[in-house]
Amino acid sequence: MGLRLKFNLVLTGVFLAGFAIAGWTSYELLQRNAREEILRHARMMMEMALSIRGYTSTQVRPHLQAQLVQTFLPQSVPAYAATEMMGDLRKKYTDYGYKEATLNPTNPRNRATDWETDIVTSFRNNSANREIIGERDTPTGRSLFVARPIQIADSGCLVCHSTPAEAPKSMLALYGEANGFGWKMNEIIGAQVVSVPTSLPIESANRAFVTFMTSLAVVFVLVFIALNVMLSRMIVRPIQSMARAADAVSIGNFEIAEFESGTKDEIGVLGASFNRMRRSLQKAMRMLEG
Ligand code: HEC
Incomplete structure (x- = not known):
């Protein structure tokens, strides 16, 4: 020889060994960074939704009390405001999603689908669990979701969500008496679910x-x-x-x-x-x- x-x-x-080691470690690192970036996006969207909710209940709602007796304005409901604003965001970021998935919702569009029901059920079975993160396949590609429980922590919620008899008449006129009632204090009635597409960061990784x-x-x-x-x-x-x-x-x-x-x-x-x-x-x- x-x-x-x-x-x-x-x-x-030597090169093949180095190539394999460098390849494996850099692949793992890049994928982990991409996943962290996706998760950061999702958590930020969740915080945005919470901010919109807070803004609606502290700054919008108080000004509309008198008006609400006459005509009920969904715009004064935090869940509605958050869902609408995040829906608006979807015009630009089509694969992103936000939903207040609820088992027995006032507005049927908020009804939890099969996989969302599983999440809500697991929150209900384990109230110490404050966040569920997962991935699933959607028609537009793979998507990461972050879910947090929605718990009735304020007795003020029960005015509109306990029995139709207690709810404002103007609200019943708009939503009927069939859905969104029977919620209990401290009950976990649904989950906020944020979905973020994983394809873009994974592709760039x-x-x-x-x-x-x-x-x-x-x-x-x-x-x-x-x-x-x-x-x-x-x-x-x-x-x-x-x-x-x-x-x-x-x-x-x-x-x-x-x-x-x-x-x-x-x-x-x-x-x-x-x-x-x-x-x-x-x-x-x-x-x-x-
Ligand atoms: C003034 C009546 C009223 C009060 C008080 C109220 N809600 Fe609602 N809530 C509504 C209405 C009406 C909707 C349906 C909005 C829509 O069209 O999306 C709704 C929707 C929701 C939804 C989305 C699922 C669904 O039922 O469609 C959640 C979650 C929710 N409310 C939670 C709460 C919580 C938690 C509180 C207390 C902090 C609360 N609500 C207080 C009237 C009320």
């Missing part, structure tokens, strides 16, 4: 991964070429010509030209030593012949 092949085998082995691995491979190819050229020019070829000269000298052929390396590295020093040895040999032979 030639020097070049040995070097190349070791080099390729994958792109970054491919770019990184390609540049790593390019660097290896360049190192490989440079090392091979250097090995051939500085070591393999001089040694081959030195071997040829040694062969010639060994059969008494001193016609062959002196070894020329022109460098001061180890090979150059070896060449000079070889030339000296050859001259001494030639002198000794002449003395013998003479």
Whole structure:
């Protein structure tokens, strides 16, 4: 096995091992970052929804008390305001979603679907659980959701959500008496569910991964070429010509030209030593012949 092949085998082995380790760690890191970014988005949307809710109940509702007796305005309901505003956001960010998924909702559009019902049920079964994070496939791609329980913590809620008899007449005129009643104090009646598409951050993580691995491979190819050229020019070829000269000298052929390396590295020093040895040999032979 030639020097070049040995070097190349070791080099390729080292590179493959490095490529695998770098690939695995960078892939894991990029995916984790992408997932954290998605989660940060989702949590921010959740906080936005809570802010809209808070704004509606503290700054809008108090001004509409008198009006609400005459005509009920859904715009004064925090759940309605949050759902509407987040719905508006969807015009621009189509795959994002916000829902106040409720088992027995006042407005049918808030009714929990199958998978949302599972989430609400698990919150109801374990009230210590304050957040559920998960992923699911949707028609527009994979989506991450963050869900938090909606609990009746304020007896003021029961004015409109306990029995139709207690609810404002204007509200009954708009929503009827069939839904959104029978809620109890401290009961978990639903969940706020924020959905964020995962495709974009995951795609850009994958792109970054491919770019990184390609540049790593390019660097290896360049190192490989440079090392091979250097090995051939500085070591393999001089040694081959030195071997040829040694062969010639060994059969008494001193016609062959002196070894020329022109460098001061180890090979150059070896060449000079070889030339000296050859001259001494030639002198000794002449003395013998003479
Ligand atoms: C003045 C009456 C009123 C009060 C008080 C009220 N709600 Fe509502 N709530 C409504 C109406 C009406 C809707 C339906 C809004 C819509 O059309 O989306 C609603 C909707 C909701 C929804 C969305 C699911 C559904 O039923 O459609 C949740 C969750 C909710 N309310 C929770 C609460 C909580 C928690 C409180 C107390 C902090 C509260 N509500 C206080 C009238 C009220």
